[in-house]
Amino acid sequence: MTDFAEIWSYLSRGPLLWLTATLAAYALGDACFRAANRAPIVNPVLIAVACLAALLHLTATPYATYFEGAQFVHFLLGPATISLALPLWENLHRVRRAALPLGAALLAGSFTAVVSALAVARAMGVDRAVLASLAPKSATAPVAIGISQSLGGSPTLTAVLVILTGIIGAVVATPLLNLLGLKDWRARGFAVGVAAHGIGTARAFQVNPTAGAFAGLGMGLNAILTAVLAPIVLAWFL
Amino acid sequence: MIYALLILLACQLAGEAAARGLNLPFPGPVLGMVLLVAALTALPKLADLLRPVTSGILGHMSLLFVPAGVGVVGHFAALGGQGLGLMLALVLSTVAAISVGALTFVTVARLTGAAEGAQDD
Numbered sequence: 001m002t003d004f005a006e007i008w009s010y011l012s013r014g015p016l017l018w019l020t021a022t023l024a025a026y027a028l029g030d031a032c033f034r035a036a037n038r039a040p041i042v043n044p045v046l047i048a049v050a051c052l053a054a055l056l057h058l059t060a061t062p063y064a065t066y067f068e069g070a071q072f073v074h075f076l077l078g079p080a081t082i083s084l085a086l087p088l089w090e091n092l093h094r095v096r097r098a099a100l101p102l103g104a105a106l107l108a109g110s111f112t113a114v115v116s117a118l119a120v121a122r123a124m125g126v127d128r129a130v131l132a133s134l135a136p137k138s139a140t141a142p143v144a145i146g147i148s149q150s151l152g153g154s155p156t157l158t159a160v161l162v163i164l165t166g167i168i169g170a171v172v173a174t175p176l177l178n179l180l181g182l183k184d185w186r187a188r189g190f191a192v193g194v195a196a197h198g199i200g201t202a203r204a205f206q207v208n209p210t211a212g213a214f215a216g217l218g219m220g221l222n223a224i225l226t227a228v229l230a231p232i233v234l235a236w237f238l
Numbered sequence: 239m240i241y242a243l244l245i246l247l248a249c250q251l252a253g254e255a256a257a258r259g260l261n262l263p264f265p266g267p268v269l270g271m272v273l274l275v276a277a278l279t280a281l282p283k284l285a286d287l288l289r290p291v292t293s294g295i296l297g298h299m300s301l302l303f304v305p306a307g308v309g310v311v312g313h314f315a316a317l318g319g320q321g322l323g324l325m326l327a328l329v330l331s332t333v334a335a336i337s338v339g340a341l342t343f344v345t346v347a348r349l350t351g352a353a354e355g356a357q358d359d
Contacts, residue, residue, distance in 0.1 A: 026301045045300050049307035056308065063312055070305035076295065077302045079246045081267035082253075083292035085274035086285060092275070101347040109339025117331035124323030134327060138335060141306065142265040157316045161328065163307055168332045170300075176333060182340050184347065191339030195332050202299035212296065218339075220268045227263040 012061065018069030025051040038206070040174045045199060046167055077198070081140075084201070084216035091213040098186060105187065106218065109194035110225045111233070113138040118237045128238055133157040135234045137165045139226035140197040140219055147230050162197070169196020170203035185210040193218025242291035245284065249274045 011017045028051060029044030036042040056066055067074070088095070095102065117134055126134070133153035136144040141162045148158035173192045182188055189211030192200040197219045205212030253270025256262070262269065278284055317324055347353045 022304055023301070026298075026304055030298075030300075045303050045307055048301075048304045049311060052304065052308045053311040063309055066308060067305060070308070073302055074305040078250045078267045078270075079243070080295045080299050080302055081265075082246045082249045082270045082274055083288075083295045085249070085271045085278065086288055086292045087296070088271070089275050089278040089285070092279070098343075098347060098352045100350045101343045101352055104346040105339045105343035108342040109335050112338040113331050113335035116334040117327045120327040120330050121323055124320075124326055126320045126323040126327070130318075130320060130324070134324065137328065138332075140265065140268070143263075143268075146263070146265075154316065156313050159306070160310045160313050160316055161324065163303070163310045164325070165328050165332055166303065167307075168329055169336065172329075172333055173336055176336055177340055180337060180341065182344055184340075184344055184353070187340045187343035187347070190343055191336045194339050195335035198299070199303050202303065205296050205299060216271075220264075220271060223264045223268055 012059075012065065015069035015072065018061075018066045019072055020069075021052060021055065022048070022070045022073050025049075025055075040171050040203070043167060043171055043203075045170070045202075081198070084213075084220070087209060087213035088217055091210065094186065094210075095214075095217065101187070102190060102217070102221075105190055106194060106221050106225060109191055109218075110138065110222050110229055113195055114226070114229055114233045118233065122237055130157065131237055132234060134161055135230040136226050137161040138195050138197065138222060139230075140223050143223040143227060147227055151231060151234060163199070166196050166199025169200040173200060173203060174207065186214045189214035190218040193220075194222045197222070239291055242288045245274070245277075245288060246291070249277070 025048040026044060029047030032047055033042050033044045052066070056063065114135055117137060118131055121131060121134055132151035133148050135151065136147035136158065139147065141159060144162045145155045145158050149155055169192055173196070177188045185208045189204040189208070192204050193215030201212065201215035201219050204215035249270040250267055252273055253268070254266030257264065257266040257269050314321070
């Protein structure tokens with residue numbers, strides 16, 4: 001019989017092991033989420049990420065090896081963004097009718113995200129050099145990284161801040177919006193998409209299909225607006 | 239399913255090509271999403287073809303962020319000694335942005351008469 005080390009070294013080289021592990025970790029996270037009555041604090045992404053990070057650490061597996069397998073899941077982010085077109089199209093009549101509230105909420109939400117993040121960071125004594133990496137954190141990752149680079153920020157730090165923002169948004173959105181007594185699914189979804197991009201949008205789809213459609217719209221529009229706003233607002237804080 | 243995937247990938251490809259070629263400040267997939275909305279408007283029958291695949295993908299969209307999330311864990315050191323300040327900035331600004339965005343929407347909707355009527359839902 002082949003010993004464990006040999007099987008391990010064979011499997012750990014191909015993509016199968018870590019692709020399976022990614023799906024298993026997410027299935028576990030999703031099971032916990034359901035078992036907790038879909039409580040937002042039991043975030044399936046957070047659970048899956050924590051399990052996998054621990055597993056990689058314990059097995060001394062480099063991230064590059066893990067990504068060989070996980071890239072197949074990661075790749076689907078593109079088609080998922082395209083897929084948002086369908087709920088958006090199905091809600092197009094409501095989008096048209098709500099053009100004014102949408103425009104106002106986009107400007108207010110996007111502006112608040114950039115200004116408040118930079119103001120709090122400055123007050124907490126965060127280095128000025130770091131602010132460029134922080135400014136675009138509410139935009140979807142590829143856009144945020146592009147903006148950060150053009151402002152002289154660090155792409156790696158921006159990626160960390162973007163993902164953390166998304167998870168925070170997914171966790172706080174439901175209790176926060178309930179606390180504010182807001183029942184309009186369009187407003188709830190749109191605000192979450194603007195503030196917390198794709199991870200917030202994924203959360204919105206778990207809650208309500210209308211919220212999901214408007215979250216996807218918010219994410220797309222804020223990607224464009226952040227590219228315009230971030231350099232202007234950043235200049236005020238430097 | 240093959241046709242649905244082909245449409246999704248073709249829109250993404252066209253979006254990526256246009257975003258690169260025209261040096262646009264937003265990502266190819268977002269442009270691809272706009273293209274697909276236009277295609278659906280021109281050809282509403284596409285919706286029935288796409289729905290089984292898109293609802294499957296969107297129903298588990300959270301899963302797709304797991305690989306990037308795992309990558310981020312290894313870079314917490316990038317936060318440096320400023321982790322606390324940055325975390326506070328992220329939490330407060332996300333809470334503020336969601337609140338301000340949603341409240342602005344509802345207020346303007348009420349003022350402009352675009353509030354969700356009973357004819358909807």
